[in-house]
Amino acid sequence: MSKSSKKKLKRRHHTVPRLLLRRFADGERIMRVPLDGGERRSIGVADATVHRDFYSLRDESDQLDDAVEDLLSDLEDMAARIIRKVVDGLWPLPIEERAILAEWIAAQHARIPAARSANNEIADHLDKTLIAMGGKPEIRRRLEGNAKEPVSDEKVEALWLQLTDFDSYYTEVSVNEHMAVMAQSMKTAYEVFMARSWGLIKFERRTLLLPDHPVTLVREDEFPSFRGVGIGNAAAILVPIDRRAAVMMASPGHDDFVVRPHAKLAMELNQRFADNVRKELFHHPDDNPLQGIELRPVRDRETVISQPPETFLMPDGPSDAFKTAMSHEPEPPPDARRLG
Numbered sequence: 001m002s003k004s005s006k007k008k009l010k011r012r013h014h015t016v017p018r019l020l021l022r023r024f025a026d027g028e029r030i031m032r033v034p035l036d037g038g039e040r041r042s043i044g045v046a047d048a049t050v051h052r053d054f055y056s057l058r059d060e061s062d063q064l065d066d067a068v069e070d071l072l073s074d075l076e077d078m079a080a081r082i083i084r085k086v087v088d089g090l091w092p093l094p095i096e097e098r099a100i101l102a103e104w105i106a107a108q109h110a111r112i113p114a115a116r117s118a119n120n121e122i123a124d125h126l127d128k129t130l131i132a133m134g135g136k137p138e139i140r141r142r143l144e145g146n147a148k149e150p151v152s153d154e155k156v157e158a159l160w161l162q163l164t165d166f167d168s169y170y171t172e173v174s175v176n177e178h179m180a181v182m183a184q185s186m187k188t189a190y191e192v193f194m195a196r197s198w199g200l201i202k203f204e205r206r207t208l209l210l211p212d213h214p215v216t217l218v219r220e221d222e223f224p225s226f227r228g229v230g231i232g233n234a235a236a237i238l239v240p241i242d243r244r245a246a247v248m249m250a251s252p253g254h255d256d257f258v259v260r261p262h263a264k265l266a267m268e269l270n271q272r273f274a275d276n277v278r279k280e281l282f283h284h285p286d287d288n289p290l291q292g293i294e295l296r297p298v299r300d301r302e303t304v305i306s307q308p309p310e311t312f313l314m315p316d317g318p319s320d321a322f323k324t325a326m327s328h329e330p331e332p333p334p335d336a337r338r339l340g
Contacts, residue, residue, distance in 0.1 A: 009056070009064055009066050010066045010069045010070075011052055011053055011056075011064075011066075012050045012052060013050065013051055013052070013053065013054040013055050013056075013069055014048070014049050014050055015049045015051055015054060015111060015112060015113055015212070016048065016049040016108075016210070016212060016214060016282075017072070017076045017108070018045055018046075018076070019076050019077075019079065019080040019083070020108075020210065020214065020240075020241070021045045021048050021049070021210070021282065022045055023083070023087075023241065023242040023243060024208075024210045024240075024242075024243045024282055024283060024284050025045050025284065025285075026284060026285045026286060028044055028045050028046065029042045029043070029044060029045070029285055030042065030043060030044075030045055030048055030282050030283075030284070030285070031043075031282060031283050031284065031285045031287075032048065032280055032281075032282055033280060033281050033282065033283070033290065033295075034279065034280045035277060035278075035279055035280060035281075035295060035296065035297060035298045036279070036298050042285050048282065049212055049280075051113070053175075054113075054175075055068040055069045055072065055111070055175075055179065056068075056069070056175060057175060057176050057179055058174070058175065058176055068179055068182075072107060072111065075100075075103060075104050075107060076104070078100050078104070079100060079101055079103075079104035082097045082100055082101050083101070083241050083242065085097070086101075086200065086241065086245065086247075087202075087241070087242050087244075087245055091200045091256070091258060092198070092200075092255070092256035092257075093198070093256070098194070098198070099194065101247075102190050102193040102194050103186070103190050105189075105193055105215060105239050105247070106185075106186045106187075106189035106190040106193060107186055108214050108215050108239070109185070109186075109189045109215040109231065110182045110183075110185035110186045110189060111182060112212075112213045112215075113212075113213075113278065114213055114278055114302050115178075115181075115182065115185065116173075116178050117301070117302045118302035118303055119173050119177075119178060119181060120170075120171070120172045120173055121301065121302055121303045121305075122303060123171050123172070123173045124170055124171040124172070125303075125305050125309065127171040128166050128171070128309035129309045129312050131163050131164065131309070132164065132309045132310065132311075132312040132313045132314065133312045133314055133318055134314075134317060134318075135160075135314045135315050135316055135317035135318070136156050136157070136160050136315055136316065136317065137316070137317035138317060139156050139159050139160055139163070140156045143155065143156065143159070160315070164310075164313065166308075166309050166310065188231075189231055192231045192232060193231070193237070193249060195252045196237070196249040196250060196251065196252050197249070197250045197251060197252060197253065197254040197255065197256060197257065198247060198248070198249055198250075198256045198257075199247070199248040199249075199250060199256065199257045199258065199259045200245065200246075200247060200248075200256075200257075200258050200259065201245065201246045201247075201248060201258075201259040201261055201265070201269070202244060202245045202258075202261060203244045203245070203261045203266055204244070204261070206244070206261065206263060206266035206289075207243045207244055207266075207283065207284060207287040207288075207289045208240045208242075208243055208244065208245075208246060208266065208269060208270060208273065208283075208289055209240070209270045209273045209274060209281050209282070209283050209289045209290070209293070210240055210243075210273070210281060210282040210283065211240075211273045211274065211276045211277040211281045211282075212277055212278055212279055212280050212281060212282075213276050213277065213278055214239055214240060214276075215237060215238075215239055216237070216238040216239070216272050216273055216275075216276040217229050217230065217231065217234040217236075217237055217238075217276075218234055218235045218236040218237070218238060218272065219234065219235060220233070220234075220235040221235070223235075235251075236248055236249060236250050237249040238269060238272060238273070240269075240273060243283070243284045243287060246269060266289075267292055267293070270289050270290070270293050271293055271294065274290075274293050274294070274295055274296070275296060277295075277296070277299075278298065278299045279298055279299075281295075
């Protein structure tokens with residue numbers, strides 16, 4: 001096949017889909033509000049939330065493959081027609097349309113940069129913790145596994161010093177692994193979303209913000225702040241689908257419903273959307289949904305890990321007592337032994 005006949009790769013990937021950006025745009029222009037103190041200005045929809053090769057797989061020959069981007073685009077086209085119907089008055093949704101919109105929202109939950117950052121942060125911490133706990137004996141074992149001659153103490157020491165300089169490097173998961181995690185996350189999210197009750201919020205005059213991470217989770221009031229909130233335990237899940245409309249997913253077991261709109265609700269939604277922003281948010285150039293909204297600093301981490309890898313440093317490797325403790329199941333409590 002000649003180069004001219006090959007399909008052109010899609011290299012500029014939107015992490016917020018264009019269909020959603022256009023629902024908040026004036027034609028092809030949208031107002032961008034960065035959290036880093038930069039200028040608030042109108043930009044083209046084509047340039048908003050663009051990441052190069054963000055969903056590009058690598059095939060066996062290390063060539064880029066944009067099959068995932070194609071699938072997301074196909075899903076976007078189907079969802080665009082349904083969102084148009086919702087904005088025009090269709091609610092509740094028939095099961096077929098509801099399923100498509102649930103899959104599209106699941107994609108928005110899974111495709112975001114925050115999900116990739118969280119995976120990378122966890123992988124980086126785990127990799128460095130294993131190095132710290134394995135110590136020099138583990139480094140020697142790995143070196144000798146690939147060596148054809150004895151490995152010197154000096155080489156082991158040098159690599160140990162290099163690998164335990166944890167601030168000097170960062171471990172990232174491959175895009176292919178991220179895409180596999182994203183697919184599983186989409187499947188799980190779709191099942192959760194379909195099980196929930198859906199509410200529609202539509203405003204006549206008030207307008208909404210669009211965060212760079214559109215799927216917003218609402219924490220239960222009594223839920224401790226130090227506990228994480230996910231799609232399973234969220235009190236509600238909010239998704240803006242238009243500058244004047246949002247979907248709210250509530251607890252399962254109820255019929256789909258319509259929420260009565262009012263000014264206070266619009267402000268509450270916009271504050272929650274603003275709280276979910278990582279780097280930037282958007283709104284229609286003619287709107288002012290930021291009035292009374294508090295903007296937070298750029299969020300540059302997704303996970304909070306209390307113990308850094310340095311805590312687990314064992315230069316001589318794990319002790320025999322540590323190995324024994326880690327290799328045995330804990331003793332059951334006395335009551336459990338009596339019941340057995």
